[in-house]
Amino acid sequence: MKTVKQILFYLLVVVIIVQAVFPFYYAIVTSFKSGTSLFQVNYWPTQFRFDNYVSVLTSGSFMRNVLNSLIVATTVVLISLFLAVTAAYALSRIPFRGRGLLLMTILSVSMFPQIAVLAGLFEMIRAAGLYNTLFALIFSYMIFTLPFTVWVLTTFMRDLPVEIEEAAIVDGASPWVIITRVFLPLLWPALVTTGLLAFIAAWNEFLFALTFVSNNDTRTVPVAIALLSGATEFEVPWGNIMAASVIVTVPLVVLVLIFQRKIVSGLTAGSVKG
Amino acid sequence: MAGPVSPHSELGRQRILAAWWFLAPMLVVLAAAAGWPLLKTIYFSFTDATLNNLSGAQWVGILNYYEWLDYGDGTGEAFGLLADEQWWAAVYNTVRFTLISVTLETLFGLVIALVLNAEFKGRGLVRAAVLVPWAIPTIVSAKMWAWMMHDQFGILNDMFLRLGLISAPIAWTASPDTAMVAVLIVDVWKTTPFMALLILAGLQLVPGDIYEAAKIDGVHPVKVFFKITLPLIRPAILVAVIFRALDAMRVFDLIYVLTPNNDRTRTMSVFAQENLFQFDKFAYGSAASTLLFVVIALMVILTIKLGRMDLEGNG
Numbered sequence: 028m029k030t031v032k033q034i035l036f037y038l039l040v041v042v043i044i045v046q047a048v049f050p051f052y053y054a055i056v057t058s059f060k061s062g063t064s065l066f067q068v069n070y071w072p073t074q075f076r077f078d079n080y081v082s083v084l085t086s087g088s089f090m091r092n093v094l095n096s097l098i099v100a101t102t103v104v105l106i107s108l109f110l111a112v113t114a115a116y117a118l119s120r121i122p123f124r125g126r127g128l129l130l131m132t133i134l135s136v137s138m139f140p141q142i143a144v145l146a147g148l149f150e151m152i153r154a155a156g157l158y159n160t161l162f163a164l165i166f167s168y169m170i171f172t173l174p175f176t177v178w179v180l181t182t183f184m185r186d187l188p189v190e191i192e193e194a195a196i197v198d199g200a201s202p203w204v205i206i207t208r209v210f211l212p213l214l215w216p217a218l219v220t221t222g223l224l225a226f227i228a229a230w231n232e233f234l235f236a237l238t239f240v241s242n243n244d245t246r247t248v249p250v251a252i253a254l255l256s257g258a259t260e261f262e263v264p265w266g267n268i269m270a271a272s273v274i275v276t277v278p279l280v281v282l283v284l285i286f287q288r289k290i291v292s293g294l295t296a297g298s299v300k301g
Numbered sequence: 302m303a304g305p306v307s308p309h310s311e312l313g314r315q316r317i318l319a320a321w322w323f324l325a326p327m328l329v330v331l332a333a334a335a336g337w338p339l340l341k342t343i344y345f346s347f348t349d350a351t352l353n354n355l356s357g358a359q360w361v362g363i364l365n366y367y368e369w370l371d372y373g374d375g376t377g378e379a380f381g382l383l384a385d386e387q388w389w390a391a392v393y394n395t396v397r398f399t400l401i402s403v404t405l406e407t408l409f410g411l412v413i414a415l416v417l418n419a420e421f422k423g424r425g426l427v428r429a430a431v432l433v434p435w436a437i438p439t440i441v442s443a444k445m446w447a448w449m450m451h452d453q454f455g456i457l458n459d460m461f462l463r464l465g466l467i468s469a470p471i472a473w474t475a476s477p478d479t480a481m482v483a484v485l486i487v488d489v490w491k492t493t494p495f496m497a498l499l500i501l502a503g504l505q506l507v508p509g510d511i512y513e514a515a516k517i518d519g520v521h522p523v524k525v526f527f528k529i530t531l532p533l534i535r536p537a538i539l540v541a542v543i544f545r546a547l548d549a550m551r552v553f554d555l556i557y558v559l560t561p562n563n564d565r566t567r568t569m570s571v572f573a574q575e576n577l578f579q580f581d582k583f584a585y586g587s588a589a590s591t592l593l594f595v596v597i598a599l600m601v602i603l604t605i606k607l608g609r610m611d612l613e614g615n616g
Binding site: 036037039040043044046047048050051053054057065066067068070110111113114116117118121122123129131133134135136138139140141142143144145146147148149150151153154166167169170173174177196201202203206227230231233234237238248249250252253265268269272275276279280282283284287290291294295 | 306308312316317319320321323324326327328330331333334335337338339340341342344345355356412413416419421423426427428429430431432433434435436437438439440441442443444445446448449451453454455456459490494495498499501502547550551553554557558569570573574577578583586587590591593594597598601605
């Protein structure tokens with residue numbers, strides 16, 4: 028009986044692993060196929076050719092798109108972390124009237140439907156002459172990265188003991204000095220986690236990137252992949268799409284697997300602790 | 302948290318002043334990126350704005366939401382969003398998508414969380430594997446699955462044909478009957494990990510000695526699960542469900558890429574985006590965005606009221 032149970036349990040484990048990994052595995056297998064073999068269903072790798080990769084990387088502006096995504100995501104992370112650290116210090120360590128209401132507002136913004144600000148942002152961005160620029164994306168991505176980073180860093184800083192601050196206050200240190208000298212060194216783990224999650228969110232964003240940029244050279248990766256088309260309207264370049272997908276996903280998967288413990292704690296801090 | 306300094310002392314007042322200075326940049330950016338555009342969207346929904354005439358938009362009242370055109374002979378016709386069948390179809394699609402996807406994700410997430418909470422060899426491997434769908438961008442997952450669901454060369458049809466589950470290949474994403482199923486499959490695959498991790502965090506807070514006690518008393522494991530585990534992790538599940546539901550209500554990327562122009566999967570967000578930027582009905586699309594915002598705002602307010610979230614941090 029016990030062995031039967033164990034076999035069933037491990038069967039479940041295998042099912043979980045296979046369903047989770049199979050689509051990505053199949054994309055990798057497909058991306059190394061070329062020509063007509065692309066259209067034969069194979070469960071195991073049959074070919075190992077780089078044709079699709081060469082074609083994606085040399086034709087069109089895919090490299091440029093990857094660079095755009097990197098620029099946007101990195102800038103968004105840096106700006107939102109900077110703004111969030113100071114805000115989180117104020118929200119977590121200094122009691123003032125209206126703090127609860129403020130936190131609630133910030134939390135509500137993180138649940139905003141992006142579509143609700145799309146029309147207004149579009150008008151703003153066009154009026155400011157930012158249409159078709161990466162600035163438009165960096166600016167608009169603050170909507171979802173900022174509330175999230177503020178929220179997570181606030182919950183993190185709230186849990187730090189009062190004592191660490193006391194000595195600095197007694198010594199007459201200003202709040203700015205307290206943030207940079209006392210809290211920043213303690214915050215590194217939380218910064219890495221929230222930064223990584225914000226990076227992933229910005230890297231994956233689609234709706235704003237689709238709306239505020241219409242130029243091939245300014246597009247980010249998700250839009251570029253979504254719009255990747257073949258020579259004719261009816262010919263979908265599946266090999267290229269799979270190669271591009273693998274290129275943008277492998278670094279992400281590697282990052283996530285390296286930082287998995289931190290990400291899990293960051294994700295749960297962002298919601299469960301609320 | 303009381304803070305190390307009394308708010309009524311001179312130092313306390315200085316600190317409060319500093320707090321507002323520290324908050325100011327973040328608040329300004331949020332107001333500019335979220336607050337103002339939201340007000341603008343709501344404003345546009347009461348105008349006749351078009352893509353190429355945003356600045357010259359004229360106020361038209363609630364015309365985009367509802368308008369009764371009286372033909373003078375006792376008959377008439379209703380126009381506007383609230384009388385638009387396509388809009389209500391989008392509302393129906395969104396609600397259906399949210400209910401089914403969140404239910405399935407909760408069930409599967411619970412199963413995976415329970416597995417991850419057990420002690421066994423290879424647990425780290427399972428956790429790593431489960432994180433893979435979460436790490437893959439939505440657009441990429443949509444494309445990967447679109448290829449697997451391809452009507453002629455897709456591996457899913459091949460698999461199902463071999464297993465005898467279907468007798469002829471299915472056009473998963475194109476056929477009206479299966480388009481929603483296709484979307485649900487991809488969404489459940491992609492977001493179950495998130496659910497599982499949140500529920501797992503709840504499970505790990507359950508003290509181990511409860512299980513020990515139940516074991517000694519000879520309580521059946523199924524009973525332990527329903528009588529002890531489930532009530533204890535209910536708050537964690539509830540939070541996860543609410544987060545997921547709010548996310549599902551605004552779904553866009555997946556549907557836009559996997560099943561474009563499909564009446565059976567068009568959700569409120571997709572409806573709004575199409576009207577805003579494809580059909581040149583900017584004001585009408587703004588009205589749809591505004592309605593979706595109102596629905597989600599009500600859900601958020603309800604959540605915060607019900608959840609009695611501890612926002613002041615007074616443990």
